[in-house]
Amino acid sequence: DAKTTQPPSMDCAEGRAANLPCNHSTISGNEYVYWYRQIHSQGPQYIIHGLKNNETNEMASLIITEDRKSSTLILPHATLRDTAVYYCIAAIGGFKTIFGAGTRLFVKA
Amino acid sequence: DTGVSQDPRHKITKRGQNVTFRCDPISEHNRLYWYRQTLGQGPEFLTYFQNEAQLEKSRLLSDRFSAERPKGSFSTLEIQRTEQGDSAMYLCASSRLWTGERNTEAFFGQGTRLTVV
Numbered sequence: 001d002a003k004t005t006q007p008p009s010m011d012c013a014e015g016r017a018a019n020l021p022c023n024h025s026t027i028s029g030n031e032y033v034y035w036y037r038q039i040h041s042q043g044p045q046y047i048i049h050g051l052k053n054n055e056t057n058e059m060a061s062l063i064i065t066e067d068r069k070s071s072t073l074i075l076p077h078a079t080l081r082d083t084a085v086y087y088c089i090a091a092i093g094g095f096k097t098i099f100g101a102g103t104r105l106f107v108k109a
Numbered sequence: 110d111t112g113v114s115q116d117p118r119h120k121i122t123k124r125g126q127n128v129t130f131r132c133d134p135i136s137e138h139n140r141l142y143w144y145r146q147t148l149g150q151g152p153e154f155l156t157y158f159q160n161e162a163q164l165e166k167s168r169l170l171s172d173r174f175s176a177e178r179p180k181g182s183f184s185t186l187e188i189q190r191t192e193q194g195d196s197a198m199y200l201c202a203s204s205r206l207w208t209g210e211r212n213t214e215a216f217f218g219q220g221t222r223l224t225v226v
Contacts (some may be wrong), residue, residue, distance in 0.1 A: 041222075043113070043202070043218050046217075085151075092207075093207050095204065095215045096153060100151045101150055
């Protein structure tokens with residue numbers, strides 16, 4: 001699985017969009033990009049995943065660059081409950097991966 | 110669908126004791142994964158099962174660790190002769206068989222937090 005790189009922390013104002021970047025420059029053509037988040041002391045929660053096209057669900061949007069070397073998770077209207085650690089991983093054939101330290105998002109009132 | 114269930118949620122044990130954790134995956138999920146997570150780090154893959162077969166083990170899984178999934182349903186993770194370095198959150202996740210389609214996300218349990226004293 002390709003290695004991913006994320007900033008260690010980010011701030012966002014409540015009600016604004018939170019844009020979390022992820023670099024996966026060594027991603028292979030058939031690896032999917034997955035995003036999870038983890039709120040303190042809980043298990044990771046699935047958010048969204050995609051291969052090439054941009055994806056949107058009730059939680060977030062995922063924008064993948066055309067060369068697939070990076071992606072951005074967008075939380076359109078961040079709330080205090082979105083404060084969490086966000087993990088970006090690249091995976092194919094399963095989830096046999098190390099998640100890395102992720103991005104700690106602080107949503108401020 | 111009640112999600113992935115792990116038991117116990119917390120375990121405190123003395124160094125040298127054996128401990129066993131249980132994971133009940135989402136029913137109809139063929140794959141089951143175990144991870145370890147230490148403070149400030151993301152989950153690290155330990156091992157996974159496809160049905161009852163253990164298909165891969167990480168080098169992080171020392172010979173004191175053993176995992177089983179006897180009937181392709183629930184799984185257990187046993188740590189023998191625990192050490193203080195084993196203190197961590199142990200997470201279980203399950204997913205459908207990978208087909209490259211949209212429904213192959215993994216769902217995690219709430220984890221078992223192990224403290225070795």
